[in-house]
Structures are given as C-alpha cells and as structure tokens.
Amino acid sequence: MQFISYQRIDIDNSWILFVKDVFSLLTIFYVTAYIIIPRWFIPGKFVLCILWLLFIYAWWSFLSYFAALLTLKYLTPDVRLSSYLEIILSQGIFGAFRLSSISDYLLDFIFLVALPLTVKIVQAFMSVRNSKMKLELKNSALELNNVQLELAFLKYQINPHFLLNTLYSIYVLVSDHDERGGESMMRLSSIMVYLLHESNQPRIEISREFQLLKDYVELEKLRYSETVQINLNLVAEDENSMIVPLIFFPFVENAFKHGPRLSSSAGWISVDIKVTDDKVYMHVANAYRELSKPENYIGGLGIENVKKRLELHYPHNHNLEIKSQEGVFSVNLVVILHSETEP
Incomplete structure (x- = not known):
C-alpha cells in the first residue's frame, strides 16, 4: 500500500521513501511486538508505553526528514514529489512536533503502524487469555487429582x-x-x-x-x-x-x-x-x-x-x-x- 501510494507521486524516485517506511516499520513492529507488548503493555505499564509511542513517532519522523533530504540531494524527483519533500524540509527536523504540521504527520504515522500493531496486540491478548485458561484447567485437573489421591489414600x-x-x-x-x-x-x-x-x-x-x-x-x-x-x-x-x-x-x-x-x-x-x-x-x-x-x-x-x-x-x-x-x-x-x- 505504501509502495503504490508513493508510485503515484513519482514512479522513478519515490523508492527511497518506500525503503524508509519499510525500515522504520520493521524496527518499530518487532521491538514493539516482542519486547514492549509482553514486558510493558500486557503488565499494564502504560506510562512506559506512552513514552515508547513518543519515541517511535520521533524515530519515524526523523527518518522521514533525512529521507527527504537525501532524495532532494542525490535524486532528481519530479515537481510533485519535490514540492512534497520541500514542505517536509521546511518544517525542520522537529516538524512532526510542530502544532502547525503535527496532524499531517500523525495521520501518516497511524496509517503506517496502526494495522500491524493492532493485530499483534489482539494476538497478545488472545495468547494471554489462552495461557490463563490453560493454567486454570491445569489447576482444576490438579485439584481433581488431589481429591482422587485423598480418597484413594483413605482406602489404604x-x-x-x-x-x-x-x-x-x-x-x-x-x-x-x-x-x-x-x-x-x-x-x-x-x-x-x-x-x-x-x-x-x-x-x-x-x-x-x-x-x-x-x-x-x-x-x-x-x-x-x-x-x-x-x-x-x-x-x-x-x-x-x-x-x-x-x-x-x-x-x-x-x-x-x-x-x-x-x-x-x-x-x-x-x-x-x-x-x-x-x-x-x-x-x-x-x-x-x-x-x-x-x-x-x-x-x-x-x-x-x-x-x-x-x-x-x-x-x-x-x-x-x-x-x-x-x-x-x-x-x-x-x-x-x-x-x-x-x-
């Protein structure tokens, strides 16, 4: 989806933006999925989770800024892509945190990470629920086994x-x-x-x-x-x-x-x-x-x-x-x- 959207802007030179999004999404997804969700989100450490969201938002925005800078410096994008990249550079490296432009950045960021992270969060909750059910079943079986042992013991x-x-x-x-x-x-x-x-x-x-x-x-x-x-x-x-x-x-x-x-x-x-x-x-x-x-x-x-x-x-x-x-x-x-x- 990201690749197709960038292709509509510039077929020959938008690939660097696509690589930027793939790289940022991979790093964000795997760290979040296998470290942040099990260690912070599931145990309810939501303050740390909010700080992590701010960090990955900043990480993605910095990559976007440098990708725009490299594209304009080493490639020859067409007018439509150039204007888009110049807007990013004009807002500066902290443009994603400016009130005048934060809404545009947030929408792009949510579009990038919302679907894969939501799927992983739901999967994590289902895994925790299944683990709890298995533990409850194991405890129930253990209690039943204990009762059976007690009854057998009374006989002998x-x-x-x-x-x-x-x-x-x-x-x-x-x-x-x-x-x-x-x-x-x-x-x-x-x-x-x-x-x-x-x-x-x-x-x-x-x-x-x-x-x-x-x-x-x-x-x-x-x-x-x-x-x-x-x-x-x-x-x-x-x-x-x-x-x-x-x-x-x-x-x-x-x-x-x-x-x-x-x-x-x-x-x-x-x-x-x-x-x-x-x-x-x-x-x-x-x-x-x-x-x-x-x-x-x-x-x-x-x-x-x-x-x-x-x-x-x-x-x-x-x-x-x-x-x-x-x-x-x-x-x-x-x-x-x-x-x-x-x-």
Missing part, C-alpha cells in the same frame, strides 16, 4: 488386620482386667479420630503427627510384646511446624506389616524422625526377608500414594530413598517444609 491408610488384631488384644486386656486395656482403647480412639476427622486438613501440626505414630506403635507393641525390638525416636525443634497429614504413617505401618512377620531372625523396627530448620529427616528401617509374591498380588498402594502426595505438595523439595538389601528394608525421606505448595 490403615491395615484392616491391624484393627482386628488390636481390637482382639484390647479385648484380652479388658477380660483380664488389665489397666492397659482402657489406655489402649483411648489410643485406638485417638487414631480413628485423627484418620476420620483431622487427616483431611491441608496441613497439620507435627506434634499431632507424632502423637499418631506414638499411639500406633504402642498398640502394635501389644501384638508383639517383647519378641520385636521397637525403637521410636521423634524430635522436633518446633512442634507447631505444619506438614501434610499422613506422610510418615504409611512407612511406619509398612514396617510393622512386613518387618516382624517376614524377618528371618529376631525382628526389629527403628523409626527416627527429626524436624529442624524447616526440614524433616525421616529414617524407618526393619528386618526383612524377601519372599516370592503370589500371583495377581496387589501391594504397595500406600507407599505409591505417599509418593504422589509428596510430588503434589512438595515438588522438587523432597527426597525419598527406599532400599532393600542384606535383610534390611529402609526408607529415608527429607522434606523442606516451608516450600510447600498447595494445589
């Missing part, structure tokens, strides 16, 4: 055999009028209250998690008595530190579920958890003997679920290591608490 967060064996052990204690029967019943009640009512919170105090583990271990001691050596060491500099519920429990339950029953020698279980400087260090180990799994065996659901929960709540801020060697099954977990992200 405690071994049913533990409940049956514990209830039987409590029944024996109560029948023998053992004082531990009432205490054990309170511990079991505390565990069930936690699992049913408290574990659905986004985060919970470390002290409450520790109490769950203490109650669970004490109840397991009823089953194994002195036959299994059990070591439980829970230390927290700040017991009010918050953590996602039921991160430790599946590993401890897994140690009792597989350790004493499958160990080839005297069974033992060791649970060490330390919380310091917003970091959690957990080490769970137990005696272990590898046995062949029956056909169609389904297991490890609780551990896999914890892995997903860690990825969901502590992405890139946790380290989980599970080993099974030389008759010892061990789990080491490090979690950075303050980096938690809630979906």
Whole structure:
C-alpha cells in the first residue's frame, strides 16, 4: 500500500521513501511486538508505553526528514514529489512536533503502524487469555487429582488386620482386667479420630503427627510384646511446624506389616524422625526377608500414594530413598517444609 501510494507521486524516485517506511516499520513492529507488548503493555505499564509511542513517532519522523533530504540531494524527483519533500524540509527536523504540521504527520504515522500493531496486540491478548485458561484447567485437573489421591489414600491408610488384631488384644486386656486395656482403647480412639476427622486438613501440626505414630506403635507393641525390638525416636525443634497429614504413617505401618512377620531372625523396627530448620529427616528401617509374591498380588498402594502426595505438595523439595538389601528394608525421606505448595 505504501509502495503504490508513493508510485503515484513519482514512479522513478519515490523508492527511497518506500525503503524508509519499510525500515522504520520493521524496527518499530518487532521491538514493539516482542519486547514492549509482553514486558510493558500486557503488565499494564502504560506510562512506559506512552513514552515508547513518543519515541517511535520521533524515530519515524526523523527518518522521514533525512529521507527527504537525501532524495532532494542525490535524486532528481519530479515537481510533485519535490514540492512534497520541500514542505517536509521546511518544517525542520522537529516538524512532526510542530502544532502547525503535527496532524499531517500523525495521520501518516497511524496509517503506517496502526494495522500491524493492532493485530499483534489482539494476538497478545488472545495468547494471554489462552495461557490463563490453560493454567486454570491445569489447576482444576490438579485439584481433581488431589481429591482422587485423598480418597484413594483413605482406602489404604490403615491395615484392616491391624484393627482386628488390636481390637482382639484390647479385648484380652479388658477380660483380664488389665489397666492397659482402657489406655489402649483411648489410643485406638485417638487414631480413628485423627484418620476420620483431622487427616483431611491441608496441613497439620507435627506434634499431632507424632502423637499418631506414638499411639500406633504402642498398640502394635501389644501384638508383639517383647519378641520385636521397637525403637521410636521423634524430635522436633518446633512442634507447631505444619506438614501434610499422613506422610510418615504409611512407612511406619509398612514396617510393622512386613518387618516382624517376614524377618528371618529376631525382628526389629527403628523409626527416627527429626524436624529442624524447616526440614524433616525421616529414617524407618526393619528386618526383612524377601519372599516370592503370589500371583495377581496387589501391594504397595500406600507407599505409591505417599509418593504422589509428596510430588503434589512438595515438588522438587523432597527426597525419598527406599532400599532393600542384606535383610534390611529402609526408607529415608527429607522434606523442606516451608516450600510447600498447595494445589
């Protein structure tokens, strides 16, 4: 369009004005499209955008002035083009900012840049809108996934055999009028209250998690008595530190579920958890003997679920290591608490 309009003025000598417009438009468009719009316009830095408009208007007007000067000096334009160029030169290098001529300059400038920049601005807004929609869809999918994980976790967060064996052990204690029967019943009640009512919170105090583990271990001691050596060491500099519920429990339950029953020698279980400087260090180990799994065996659901929960709540801020060697099954977990992200 610019080329045709200049050709109507002078077919042989107006090419320099066309080159001027192409060069100015290229520089203005690409800098504006890929730097100014994403960094200033979209974030709403409109004062900087206005200053940029003044700059590119001045840039284009200076190029127009020098193009007119070069055309008259080195080419032989016809009378119509010469008169047009002389008007530009007579207004001076700052003619685009004079009140008497600013309207003519503005119209030419708007005609040059309005269409390509408008298209790019609309495209940028559409891109931002699409990005926001994708982010919202991703967050929605993440929330749905979290709910599904929570529901799945509730199904596998405690071994049913533990409940049956514990209830039987409590029944024996109560029948023998053992004082531990009432205490054990309170511990079991505390565990069930936690699992049913408290574990659905986004985060919970470390002290409450520790109490769950203490109650669970004490109840397991009823089953194994002195036959299994059990070591439980829970230390927290700040017991009010918050953590996602039921991160430790599946590993401890897994140690009792597989350790004493499958160990080839005297069974033992060791649970060490330390919380310091917003970091959690957990080490769970137990005696272990590898046995062949029956056909169609389904297991490890609780551990896999914890892995997903860690990825969901502590992405890139946790380290989980599970080993099974030389008759010892061990789990080491490090979690950075303050980096938690809630979906």
